[in-house]
Amino acid sequence: MNKRIGKQTVKIASNPRIIATMSTVGPKEGEGPLKDYFDVIMKDDMFNQDSYEKAESAMLYTTITECIKKAKLTEKDIDFLCCGDLLNQTISSSFAARNIDIPYIGLYGACSTMTESLSVGSMLMDGNFGKYIIVGTSSHFSSAERQFRFPLEYGSQRAPTAQWTVTGSGAMILGKEGNFPYVTHVTIGKVKDYGIKDANNMGASMVPAAVSTIYQHFKDTGRKPEDYDLIATGDLGKVGRELVEKLLLEYGYNMKGIYVDCGEIIYDNEKQETGSGGSGCGCSAVVDCGYIYKNMLNGTLKRVLLVSTGALMSTTSSQQGESIPGIAHAVSIEY
Amino acid sequence: MNKRIGKQTVKIASNPRIIATMSTVGPKEGEGPLKDYFDVIMKDDMFNQDSYEKAESAMLYTTITECIKKAKLTEKDIDFLCCGDLLNQTISSSFAARNIDIPYIGLYGACSTMTESLSVGSMLMDGNFGKYIIVGTSSHFSSAERQFRFPLEYGSQRAPTAQWTVTGSGAMILGKEGNFPYVTHVTIGKVKDYGIKDANNMGASMVPAAVSTIYQHFKDTGRKPEDYDLIATGDLGKVGRELVEKLLLEYGYNMKGIYVDCGEIIYDNEKQETGSGGSGCGCSAVVDCGYIYKNMLNGTLKRVLLVSTGALMSTTSSQQGESIPGIAHAVSIEY
Structure with missing residues (x-):
């Protein structure tokens, strides 16, 4: 089957x-x-x-x-x-x-x-x-x-x-066993490239991939934002998070109040001078494994969608004038 | 199950x-x-x-x-x-x-x-x-x-x-269907590092991983070299292939006549001046997809073990004095 x-x-x-x-x-x-x-x-x-x-x-x-x-x-x-x-x-x-x-x-x-x-x-x-x-x-x-x-x-x-x-x-x-948060769905992303070339604006370059994967997850599962207690992208920062919200709203999905970006919440961006927010593989990793998992264990969050986001360029591709392709994979977890 | x-x-x-x-x-x-x-x-x-x-x-x-x-x-x-x-x-x-x-x-x-x-x-x-x-x-x-x-x-x-x-x-x-060569077993390798640091001798650096994976595949499946028509490592070259044969013989597995390395056979190494042989992801890829697959289709080879081999270093790790870890994954195919 x-x-x-x-x-x-x-x-x-x-x-x-x-x-x-x-x-x-x-x-x-x-x-x-x-x-x-x-x-x-x-x-x-x-x-x-x-x-x-x-x-x-x-x-x-x-x-x-x-x-x-x-x-x-x-x-x-x-x-x-x-x-x-x-x-x-x-x-x-x-x-x-x-x-x-x-x-x-x-x-x-x-x-x-x-x-x-x-x-x-x-x-x-x-x-x-x-x-x-x-x-x-x-x-x-x-x-x-x-x-x-x-x-x-x-x-x-x-x-x-x-x-x-x-x-x-x-x-x-x-x-396989025990009373722990568990995985229910996986949505594997496609590589998306909308032509952004600015390596100082990685958040924005990953937005099309994040939007594509979240949108497709909703379509495939029949779910809506409000079916989740929390949807967390990986490291789009404030700039990227606002774009994702705006674009998904155009598709009819209102993420307000349900959606955070791990990069935006891991630092006090103004006080810690971290610009638009955190990034890196470790960003969604520690927020997912720390903040989100522990809030599932204590009952605060019952159903979450983790959507780590990646920018797939290298220094060589950027030096050769290439834009930055992005990808996002979503995993739905319940407890 | x-x-x-x-x-x-x-x-x-x-x-x-x-x-x-x-x-x-x-x-x-x-x-x-x-x-x-x-x-x-x-x-x-x-x-x-x-x-x-x-x-x-x-x-x-x-x-x-x-x-x-x-x-x-x-x-x-x-x-x-x-x-x-x-x-x-x-x-x-x-x-x-x-x-x-x-x-x-x-x-x-x-x-x-x-x-x-x-x-x-x-x-x-x-x-x-x-x-x-x-x-x-x-x-x-x-x-x-x-x-x-x-x-x-x-x-x-x-x-x-x-x-x-x-x-x-x-x-x-x-x-899922059709009369084609098919996969029967997969043996995922562990990372092995025996301390070789010479980036001009990558074949040797991958040998421990190749030996470990092939040995474990035999142990796990109860098979022996002679159960295969061909066992093909990825890109150890002549130097690495000889070492693999020698080490597996010490473990009681005689690979003679059954074992080739894709890197050794893809070039006429003396005439084409390719040193110990070919390497790179593409090496085992084209030999597996070309030479081996077509020899399965035409009935020459009935059961093969593909064992691509990787050296997991970077220029940075080598510059920092690190040795070269290796890995090998084996896939058994029949027709």
Whole structure:
């Protein structure tokens, strides 16, 4: 029996449980409005390593291994690790995975990786390919800045639409049993490119993908915004969030009061000088694994739609004059 | 019912069919020993584009869309595109996918991407998440050289263990019915790092991962080398292939006469001056989609094990003194 409903959505009938989550953030995120929801706040973002890239990988490794401990499991119990990140050749994930004794499925979805990994993990659980699967991702402000923009030492001025890459890592363990929030639907996104070329306005470049995936999720499932307690995009920031609201309203979906963007809520953007908001794979990862998951556990949120959003460009594509394609994957969770 | 057998292998009981494949190669690969098995040989490796990166993406786009035509399907019929490549932020795949109207699951497994995408696609087919799924990957000599090594204009001398990145792209369409070669087992690899740091000896760096995955596949399935007509690793080259044979013999598995490496057989390495052999995601992709698939269709090969192999480093990790982790995923196919 085909599990597909509508054009892009699959029903996850076995409802894999999210039996544990772990969120680790840097000092700046640990001073933001969501600080009480994160499991670990790093004292300094070098994490006892000698480079930003090694720090990011160590943070991801620790997040994954601590999540496994939290679920009272060992690496041997877990059938797949589905993971990815922003760095060239996803070295945070690959180097974390070399010290983890679990079969590894490497993903690349830029900042959509949290829901991409959760989507793939949920489908593999539902297909009975594993008993437990761990999914996750990371990003690091300093490794992302020097890879995608400028070395921090330049002290470059930032555009008002620019976003601040979250130093953070999130992981979730999927299992078959227990009283935990569970996955009900997955909507895999298509790559959308409306020609935006400004790498300082990544939020806007991901908007068409976010709108496309959320719209298609509603169409496929017959649901409306008000069927959710919360819909959370990944890292569109204030600029992108306003555009998504406006565009979905034109399609007849009023998101007001139900919709937040993880990038907009992770910082106090004015006080913390984070421009339009947070970004990076770690942004939706820590907000989903921290703030949202814990508010599901305590009964505040009963049904949420997580929609991490990714900008799929590289420095090379931008230097060659290309625009920025975006993607978004949606996962519906209930408790 | 859990589909897992042994520690790392899953049984794909529904046997998704590989209903069509497509292979596109550059001019150099089109002069090699396997030239008669490739569908398209490019006249020049720029593919009418103004950069190597755009050429690679255009080649992948053409391979995917032509494969869909070959299967007499349209993009609308296909439920997922599972794809990845070697370039930073996998831009070949992302930029190809923006012009393809199919939900996109981006992968990163370096040169293991052909069997990684085939593994993920096969599990999603077996889990009834789609009717048709297309999987594939690409690499390009010139985009890889300037990203990972030196600009071609330098004319750097190459080490004897160095390999030659294949300009090529392969795609496979999985379907549920018809008289075609079909997938029976998938063994997802773990990341293995035995401390090799020489970026000019990538074959050797991937050997531990290849040995680990092949050994575990035998253990999990109870099979032996002689149960296969052919076992083909991805891009270990001559140096790596000899090491794999030697190490597996120590574990009691004699691969002699059954085992080839796609990188070793795609070029006439002495005449074409390709060092230890071909490499890159495209290497196992075009050999699997061209030479091996066509030899299954014509009855020469009845049961094969495809084992694409990836080196998961980046230039940054190498510059920071890190060794090179490797991974390998195995897919068993019968006809």
